[in-house]
Amino acid sequence: MKPYIFITRKLPNDVVRPLLEKFEVKMWMYEDQAVPRKILLAEAAKADALLTMLTDKVDEALLKTGKKLKVVANMAVGYDNVDIQAASREGIAICNTPDVLTDTTADLTFALMMATARRIVEAAEFVKEGKWQSWSPFLLAGQDIHHKTIGIVGMGKIGQAVAKRATGFDMNILYHNRSRNQEAEKVLGATYANFEELLRTSDFIVCLTPLTKETRHLFTREAFRKMKPSAIFVNASRGPVVDEQALYDALVSGEIAGAGLDVFDKEPIGQDHPLLKLFNVVALPHIGSATIESRTGMMRLCVENIEAILEGRPPKTLVNK
Numbered sequence: 315m316k317p318y319i320f321i322t323r324k325l326p327n328d329v330v331r332p333l334l335e336k337f338e339v340k341m342w343m344y345e346d347q348a349v350p351r352k353i354l355l356a357e358a359a360k361a362d363a364l365l366t367m368l369t370d371k372v373d374e375a376l377l378k379t380g381k382k383l384k385v386v387a388n389m390a391v392g393y394d395n396v397d398i399q400a401a402s403r404e405g406i407a408i409c410n411t412p413d414v415l416t417d418t419t420a421d422l423t424f425a426l427m428m429a430t431a432r433r434i435v436e437a438a439e440f441v442k443e444g445k446w447q448s449w450s451p452f453l454l455a456g457q458d459i460h461h462k463t464i465g466i467v468g469m470g471k472i473g474q475a476v477a478k479r480a481t482g483f484d485m486n487i488l489y490h491n492r493s494r495n496q497e498a499e500k501v502l503g504a505t506y507a508n509f510e511e512l513l514r515t516s517d518f519i520v521c522l523t524p525l526t527k528e529t530r531h532l533f534t535r536e537a538f539r540k541m542k543p544s545a546i547f548v549n550a551s552r553g554p555v556v557d558e559q560a561l562y563d564a565l566v567s568g569e570i571a572g573a574g575l576d577v578f579d580k581e582p583i584g585q586d587h588p589l590l591k592l593f594n595v596v597a598l599p600h601i602g603s604a605t606i607e608s609r610t611g612m613m614r615l616c617v618e619n620i621e622a623i624l625e626g627r628p629p630k631t632l633v634n635k
């Protein structure tokens with residue numbers, strides 16, 4: 315019997331063709347709707363491999379259900395939706411999709427920072443809504459980005475790619491990370507700062523740290539209080555790294571000047587969420603890696619990792635080594 319693979323979203327046939335040619339493959343029928351938990355559990359029970367999304371909860375219950383399950387290829391660089399320890403206990407390989415999305419996510423992060431600082435979304439709506447009556451000296455005036463200080467929290471590959479972009483804007487680059495990043499220091503001139511120092515001195519605080527037990531609600535009320543009143547906070551990692559109520563309060567009270575958010579505590583964020591009512595928030599629907607090229611690259615990497623494991627070869631990007 316051929317190994318059975320379940321893919322939790324509808325992906326293009328030409329991308330999954332290598333799997334279709336060799337294995338039995340079933341795909342969830344929708345591209346824009348997550349597979350219901352009950353169906354996912356039933357499929358996991360039968361599958362040799364799962365190709366999952368960040369919207370699928372790959373927890374201990376699911377992993378234990380998968381009696382034949384050998385690999386879960388998660389189509390994201392982040393894997394906070396997966397219980398890695400449980401997977402290792404069950405002998406299931408977990409793979410993610412680093413590298414293929416690094417520059418794309420850095421582009422979006424930088425764009426979000428610029429959009430927030432220069433009020434791009436607000437300005438574009440202003441024109442479309444027919445509000446533009448006259449050029450005026452401070453009409454929709456934002457903040458400069460060039461020659462300012464960017465503080466990157468989480469100096470991994472994406473953080474480094476954001477820092478590289480910041481050098482082109484003559485920015486002073488601070489970073490905070492679990493460990494020192496020698497390359498970022500030597501090649502990009504980034505300076506390590508402790509968390510508090512980074513919060514106090516940065517004009518732009520850019521959050522790119524993965525969500526872990528340690529980073530959940532890293533950005534607390536106290537953290538926002540330490541930032542400059544002119545600071546702009548950008549989050550392109552995971553929503554739960556931020557205490558959203560504290561962020562809201564900081565934005566409303568003027569403790570910080572604005573926020574560019576690609577990720578939220580609960581996704582999709584509800585249209586009536588208070589954060590979305592604020593003029594100084596730019597909100598995006600978790601599109602950091604959303605280009606055709608990167609998303610296709612992520613899918614292909616998942617396919618390659620599944621093929622490798624099912625054929626007894628080492629996968630390219632194994633998380634639980």
Ligand code: DGY
Pocket residue numbers: 368389390391392393415551602603604
């Ligand atoms: C990731 O890869 O972790 C992103 O958040 C989804 O593109």
